[in-house]
Amino acid sequence: MKLQPDRLDVQAILGYGPGWVGLGHNGVAEKIEHSIVIGSRGEKFDWNCASFDELTAEHFALLATTQPELVIFGSGTRLRFPPPAYLRALMDKRIGLETMDTLAACRTYNILAGEGRQVIAALLIEREGTAD
Template identity: 80%
Template sequence: MKLQPDRLDVQSILAYGPGWIGLGNHGVAEKIDYSIVIGSRGEKFAWNCTAFEQLTAEHFAQLAELKPELVIFGSGSRLRFPPPAFLRALMAQRIGLETMDTLAACRTYNILAGEGRQVVAALLLDSQGA
């Protein structure tokens, strides 16, 4: 599915498919096939998990260290919520978290980043796309 951001001067998600996203920044496109964290301030790094069941509190503490206004968590091909105990680091810093499937997270990230919000998307990419 092709996604069209309003502003191209921020890191944007240009496309999505089972197990991959197309990431763009200033006209340069890159196909990503691993779980990733991206941010509207240029943050970009591999998120060390390949399945929802591998997530730990440390994964979410890593997101809190980025100090965004909001974290968009893409839980893979279906909606799954992390245990509340995993979110303590985010709650301690009063950082909001929205959970949705990864396709919805990609669209939401583009909208918020395009509005100039300080947002981070943590996108779990299912290897099977199931």
């Protein structure tokens, strides 16, 4: 069963591995080795946190300013949930949040973006030794 189109018309995650994700859009591929936010409407900006422990409410408030339908939060190499207080800005704007490890978040983002959803992926990219 085919779940995704052969070619996405939106920014897509082409590959991923420990410490990196590969992004592609309009025939341009890029390897990213730091935490990043990407969106199905072309959003792309650095997410200034190198580890889960560095996350703050401000990181999630920044995501709310993009006003997506849904935020996919890739929590790094393993599944970890941010404190509920960090999510207030998203809740106030009635923006959904799904938490999963970063590799699962990459796959989920591609599916939802390919379906035309207004989705943001906030991907925590941890270097070896920064995950607890």
